[in-house]
Amino acid sequence: MSDNLYAPPQADLVAPSAHTAPQPFYVVSKAKFLTLYILTFGIYQLYWAYKNWHQFKHACGKELWPVARALFSIFFIHALYREADAILKRDGHSQDWRHDELATLFVGGVILNAVLDGLARQHMGYPFIDIASLALLPVLAWVTWLGQRGLNAAAGDPEGRSNARFTPLNFVLCALGAVVLVLACIGVMLPPE
Template sequence: MSDKTYAPPQARLATASDVQRPFYVVSKTKFMTLFMLTFGLYLLYWAYKNWQQFKQASGQPMWPIARAIFMLFYTHALYREANTLIKKNGRRHDWLPWDLASQFVVILLISHGLDGMSNRHPDNLWLDIASVALLPIQALVTFKGQRGLNAAAGDPQGESNARFTPINYVFMALGATLWCTMLYSMATTVN
């Protein structure tokens, strides 16, 4: 007979990588860099990852891809879920999720409106400039919401996702190339 027969059972402790976070966590530097260098296209990935992780953590049936594509209609719900989780876990995070989601939606609508007008009037440089000038404002407003998502996931600073991955560098290089091309085009149009 084995001496281990009467030994207490050994539990396998979960590592940080085993724990499923309920929301996508990202640091400010990584978020802002990817947002700006991809001209805001990072938002699609951001919304998808948030809903995908929420679906896995909560078990609720949903289509994360659809919620990402229609983020305009689902951002209030995303922030509300994060706020509910913050309160449920006895944490505190000073944010106004409804207001931040509303600001996100308004800026997204303005951005799409400017892009649409720019496409209809390609010779109007001012529409392009306004669209580019709105990008950092949109990034800051979105990151304020991300801070709430980070808090709900138990990582307020986003330290668990602060490092850039090889795929991040690929998109950053493509984005930097696009930025250079766009700025060169704008500069030559002005002259």
């Protein structure tokens, strides 16, 4: 404090630290996740897995390959959910999300989807296999979303509010996916050749 009455007030101008720890996992809201997952026919799952492992790699400094873990997510989903559960327990959060069961359901769903797609490519069981494959998509999206809730909680944003807005690219992907979804539904209703 200065004795000069006419001196301007002094403030502590030390800026808060610009270096904050990165979020350990990819955060996304429920509406955005489910919309992108379903309208991209599950292709969003590859991006989702990549982003989660990419975030985790940078947050913890471990040497791992996010692209490989995304491509082979059925082998790494248990590890991803275990890492999130460890962070939740470390931070004292009580998130009862049954991560091992969700990871197992994810693996089973992905394998079942691959089997159905293989049968559809061989024109076996038309149109029932195609209908089953389309019906499995929202189920797999929901199972994956339940896992994402735990990842959001471990990242400190349980509702995914930091990534709730759709980007222009998201809108383009949704529009293209909606067109493909309508065409797929029409194709299933057509009589066989």
